[in-house]
Amino acid sequence: MGTFSTGRKLASFGCLILGLVLTIAGLALSITKAGDLILFTIPMNGTATPFILGRGAMFVCGIILFFVGLYLFPTLKYHRTIINIIFLFPLLFAFAVTVIIPLFLGIGYSFTDWNGIKLTGFVGLNNYARMFKQPSFLWSTLLTFLFVVFNMILVNLIAFLLALLCTSRIKGLGFFRAAYFLPNLIGGIVLGYIWQFIFSNVVTKFTGTYSMLSDTHTAFLAIIIVYIWQYAGYIMLIYITGLNTIPGDVLEASAIDGASPTQTLFNIKLPMIAPTITICTFLTLTSAFKQFDVNLALTNGKGSIDFLGNYIANGTEMLALNIYTTAVINNDYALGQAKAVFFFIILAVVSIVQVRISNKKEVEL
Numbered sequence: 001m002g003t004f005s006t007g008r009k010l011a012s013f014g015c016l017i018l019g020l021v022l023t024i025a026g027l028a029l030s031i032t033k034a035g036d037l038i039l040f041t042i043p044m045n046g047t048a049t050p051f052i053l054g055r056g057a058m059f060v061c062g063i064i065l066f067f068v069g070l071y072l073f074p075t076l077k078y079h080r081t082i083i084n085i086i087f088l089f090p091l092l093f094a095f096a097v098t099v100i101i102p103l104f105l106g107i108g109y110s111f112t113d114w115n116g117i118k119l120t121g122f123v124g125l126n127n128y129a130r131m132f133k134q135p136s137f138l139w140s141t142l143l144t145f146l147f148v149v150f151n152m153i154l155v156n157l158i159a160f161l162l163a164l165l166c167t168s169r170i171k172g173l174g175f176f177r178a179a180y181f182l183p184n185l186i187g188g189i190v191l192g193y194i195w196q197f198i199f200s201n202v203v204t205k206f207t208g209t210y211s212m213l214s215d216t217h218t219a220f221l222a223i224i225i226v227y228i229w230q231y232a233g234y235i236m237l238i239y240i241t242g243l244n245t246i247p248g249d250v251l252e253a254s255a256i257d258g259a260s261p262t263q264t265l266f267n268i269k270l271p272m273i274a275p276t277i278t279i280c281t282f283l284t285l286t287s288a289f290k291q292f293d294v295n296l297a298l299t300n301g302k303g304s305i306d307f308l309g310n311y312i313a314n315g316t317e318m319l320a321l322n323i324y325t326t327a328v329i330n331n332d333y334a335l336g337q338a339k340a341v342f343f344f345i346i347l348a349v350v351s352i353v354q355v356r357i358s359n360k361k362e363v364e365l
Contacts (some may be wrong), residue, residue, distance in 0.1 A: 012072035019066030026059030103344070110338040116331070127338035135310040137339065140322040141346075143220070144289060147318060148350075150224050151231075151288040156280055159232045163239030164265075177240070181233035188230070192297020195226045216303030216315040223316065226294050231287060235280050242276030243269065278358035285354055289347050292320040301325065319343055 067086050110127055112119040131137055166177050183191070199222055200211040212218040246269060254264050270277075295301065301317025317325065323343060327336025 008072055012069050015065045015069030015072065017069075019062045019064070019069055022058050022062030023066060024062075026056070026062055106337050107341055109334060110341045112334055114334045114337065116327075116333040119334075123334070127335050128342070130335055131338050131342065135308050136312050136314060136317070137322055137326075139305065139307045139312050139315070140317050140319045143316070144291075144319040147220075147224065147227075147291065148285060148288040151227055152281060152284050154224070154228055155232050155235055155284050155288075156277070158228060159235035159280065160239050162232065162236040163243055166236065166240055167243045177237070180236055183230045184234040186230070188293025189297045191226065191230055192294045195222070195229075196298055213299055216305050219299050219303050219316045223291075223295060223298055226298060227288070227291065230294070231284070235284060238276060238280050238283075239273070242273035246272050274358075274361065278355065278361075281358055282351065282355060286347065286351060289343075289350070290320055291318055292324065295321045296324075 067089065070082050071086060073082060109119070111122060111124060113121050113123050162176075162180050166173055166180070170176075186194070196213065199213050204211055212222040250268060250272075251264065254268055259267070295316070295318050299316045301314040301321050303313075303315035305312045305315030314322070314325070319339075320343070323336050323339045326339060327333045330336075
């Protein structure tokens with residue numbers, strides 16, 4: 001404490017106090033909608049011109065002054081920790097504003113009659129009750145689970161086979177890696193429209209049959225095909241990284257001992273890339289659950305299906321698209337938010353269970 005000058009102490013406390021005052025004032029003006037703050041007037045050309053400090057500028061200046069005060073804070077023991085917090089704050093603040101705060105606000109809105117702009121009352125569990133009474137929502141949930149199961153198996157299997165190919169000794173490995181990864185660089189909306197054209201105008205020319213998108217069951221298969229084509233290359237790169245971490249001397253020892261390629265694969269390679277398999281399975285699971293853009297562009301959820309004795313016109317509509325349709329298209333934001341909260345709970349529980357099971361398998365391997 002003694003190494004800090006009195007001037008630095010005063011500057012630190014002054015910045016902290018002024019920063020807090022400006023920050024709180026900016027928030028208060030925003031919450032109460034009282035408008036901007038007129039600090040003083042400047043006489044110009046015979047008229048008084050007001051000097052206005054906007055609410056946003058007040059809040060930003062307050063934050064900056066507060067952290068300047070923290071940086072100058074008279075302490076030696078925790079000064080490095082304070083500096084680390086200052087540098088981490090922009091990232092933590094952005095994460096809180098874009099993820100944490102909207103999450104809790106969304107949970108709160110799901111218990112109200114919020115219409116996207118304002119709310120007039122608390123409805124309790126009414127939105128959740130309405131949600132489970134909708135056959136279309138139940139069908140979307142079931143369809144999403146089917147989509148996740150198929151894609152977790154097929155994407156990881158195809159990606160692993162491609163990774164084995166791209167780590168072999170064939171020529172042109174760089175070309176194959178780039179070619180397999182290229183579909184992942186195409187946006188989902190663009191990808192959906194490209195494959196919509198392929199299914200409706202190209203495939204039908206060769207097969208002489210109707211488009212896969214014209215029937216609900218084959219349309220669902222088409223979505224799976226497009227998703228695998230897009231995502232397998234990305235998962236392939238992760239498997240390639242895992243396979244390249246296997247020590248060469250271990251593989252040489254297995255070859256000297258007379259192990260066949262199949263025995264090497266199942267007894268050496270797979271056990272040694274168990275953490276990689278866990279990562280790829282987790283990424284595939286979460287991505288498949290959140291599938292939206294390809295579903296929207298390829299079929300927009302259209303396709304009739306008979307489910308629980310009810311005719312459902314959106315037979316290929318998965319959960320993320322169902323939430324979007326409910327909130328944005330049908331302008332029922334409170335119900336859409338309730339579905340989103342339910343979706344978050346499902347995704348969190350399934351992800352945690354998957355990671356725990358995969359970790360146990362790693363130990364067994």
